[in-house]
Amino acid sequence: MSDAPRRFGVLGTGHWAATCHGAALAAHPDVELVGFAGRDPARAAEVAARVGGRAFASPDELIDAVDAVTLALPPHVQAPLAARAARAGRHVLLEKPLALDLAAADDVVAAVREGAVAAVVHTTYLFHPEVTGWLEHLGALAAEHGPWEGALARWAGTIDAPGNPYGASAWRRESGGLWDTGPHALSVLGALLPPVERVSAGRGVRDAVNVALEHAGGAGSALSLTLTAPAGAGGSFATVWGPGGRHDLPRFHGTVQEGFRRAVDRLRTSAATGEPDPAGAAAGREAVAVLAAVEAHLARPPAERTTAVARR
Ligand SMILES: NC(=O)c1ccc[n+]([C@@H]2O[C@H](COP(=O)([O-])OP(=O)(O)OC[C@H]3O[C@@H](n4cnc5c(N)ncnc54)[C@H](OP(=O)(O)O)[C@@H]3O)[C@@H](O)[C@H]2O)c1
Known part of the structure; x- marks a missing residue:
């Protein structure tokens, strides 16, 4: 892949930047980990010394030095920095969620188009x-028996557990499970059901949010999201059903670094072929649109978004 990007830099100096992005890039035989940049050059130097590459004084200095x-x-x-990098002609490998508001997500999509670069979330x-x-x-089953009719997904993190890096x-803390675990649930449901057209939602304890989604063509799904589940009550599952039966999302057994390496490969392929990746900026923007709609619903006064149950 002669046109595939080879020189990669990491924007970020936290736990995930070092242990997932940096570690996966350092171990990848076809790319070079050029280095790290964040808001604190000393942190960038510390991470580079531990993981590889060198420290850059600023994100812009790193953007200048890489493909x-x-x-x-x-x-x-992430969103404004990614837009800057894309407009400078750098391919962008993004994290979920793409942004925390739709205007910022739209700007990343526009920047990727304007910069004619590849993007993968x-x-x-x-x-x-x-x-x-x-x-x-499941795609083959739906083609044979008919489209999936519904799904139920729970995604629960446990960031209050001792030793959790987050x-x-x-x-x-500010945005809760809706924005942290919601993109994972939507990525799976988005591959099975038509686009989400309407949402409604209710709150649970702490950051817990329960969402009802109405999809184009009539399918309905539900999500239960949190990142502060009690010890022993975390974990994720998803079930989908329709004329092809009822099916549970399987667990994956590979490491996060192996998964990230595949994301690097997908970005490189998209850059070399010019074909947008299905997990590109548009898909990231779609998830942000759904999450922003849920947030708007939840911001309504309870009396306007819920119906009280009559008691004797
Ligand atoms: N795909 C996955 O499964 C997965 C897993 C984990 C994380 N992620 C994603 O990775 C991204 C980073 O996650 P994270 O857990 O590392 O986030 P985080 O801990 O909240 O922040 C990451 C780092 O960003 C820097 N930072 C924080 N606030 C900043 C600010 N206002 N301006 C500039 N830099 C700032 C800090 O580094 P310094 O203190 O060193 O400056 C911090 O350590 C998120 O999008 C998250 O969703 C994805």
């Missing part, structure tokens, strides 16, 4: 063969 950037930053920091589940094989199988993540 592609991967971003492991809070989503509201690392929605973890879509980069593991157990899951992609299952989705292909306990101090400010954007997670």
Whole structure:
């Protein structure tokens, strides 16, 4: 792949930037980990010394030095930096969610188009063969028996568990499971059901949100999302049903670094062929649109978004 990007830099200096993006790039035989940049050059130097490459004084200095950037930053920091990198002609490997508001997501989509670059959003589940094989199988079943009619998904993180690396993540505390785990659930359902047209939602304890989704053509699905599940109550599952039966999302067994390496390969293929990746900026924008609609629904006064149950 002569036109595939080879020199990669990581924007971000936190846990995920070092242990997933950096580690996967350092181990990839076909790319070079050029280095890291964040808001603090000393942190970039510390991570580069530990993982590989060199430290850059600023994100712009790193963008200048590479063919592609991967971003492991809070989503509201990621979106404008990704747009800048794309407009500078750098391919972008993004994290979920693409952004925390639709205007920022739209700008990334526009920047990717204007910069004529490749983009992939690392929605973890879509980069593991157990899951992609299952989705292909379900696609074949739907083609044979008819479209899926509904799905139920729970995605629950446990960031309050001792030692969890995301306990101090400010954007997670502020935006909750809706924005952190919601993109994972939507990435799986998005591969099985038509686009979401309407949403409604209710709240649970802490950050828990329960969402009802109405899809084009009539299918309906439900999500239960949190990132503060009690110890022993975390974990994820998804079930889909229709004329082809009822099916559970399988677990994947590979490491996150193996999945991220596949995302790197998909970005390189998209850059070399000019074919947009199905997990590209448009798919990331679609998830943001759904999550923003849920947030807008939840912002309504309870009396306007719910119907009280009559009691004697
Ligand atoms: N695909 C997956 O399964 C998966 C898993 C984990 C994370 N992620 C994604 O990776 C991204 C980063 O996640 P994370 O958990 O590492 O997030 P985080 O802990 O909240 O933040 C990551 C780093 O960004 C820097 N940072 C924080 N606030 C900043 C700000 N206002 N301006 C500039 N830099 C700032 C901090 O690094 P310094 O303190 O060193 O500056 C921080 O360590 C998120 O989009 C998340 O969803 C994805």
